[in-house]
Amino acid sequence: MDLVFGERGLIPAIVQDRLTGQVRMLAYANREALARTLSTGRATFFSRSRGELWEKGATSGNVIHVSAVVADCDADALLYLADPTGPTCHTGSPSCFFRRVGEDGLAAESGVDAAAFLETLEREIASRKDSSAA
């Protein structure tokens, strides 16, 4: 089925580290950015602020290698399963998602451990191994 490019011809694209599961960033692609991502294997987006294509890491070197592009049920959002080179965020953080949102709806400067998910899973795997060995 055709992908649904919405307002301004853009579709949101989530970038996820395919090995750790960490969600790295969310950006937007137009048809041309997606075509370049698929043909080059490097995540390319459309910058809404600059109004132009940009290949992630073209200047910083922190390229994102995309091994699969997955669309959702109604084909209006994308998930890039990827192997990121270096930190993804321009702040130097591995993931752009690091601001804990409080009950007041405000985003903190930090507060989320980028590795928390992986640690959670490792603990879960360890506890299952322990219980199956017992």
Next chain:
Amino acid sequence: MDLVFGERGLIPAIVQDRLTGQVRMLAYANREALARTLSTGRATFFSRSRGELWEKGATSGNVIHVSAVVADCDADALLYLADPTGPTCHTGSPSCFFRRVGEDGLAAESGVDAAAFLETLEREIASRKDSSAA
């Protein structure tokens, strides 16, 4: 910092299973939907097609319990770290992201194993344990 609610007062919200790392869906929240999510702990969105708030699972029972809301660096996208009840997609698929996008830019009916990520990680952990034991 304040969150940036964009066009139509909406901010995209990625739902991720906090234990498996699986990205389940992407939907949109306005201020009220986010406030309800934070106060109830259950993922609530704004339906762009119906023009109303909807609590995920209110009719299906497949509620998504949100343990943390994380904003990205420029505070214009959200990540919900969550414990989903049952499948998230209305198709019955665990995740809404299941359509492999081909090199032609078209979304297939299926083609992505929802568990692929977790299996990849489990293999990686097992291989590291083997190599550290050797």
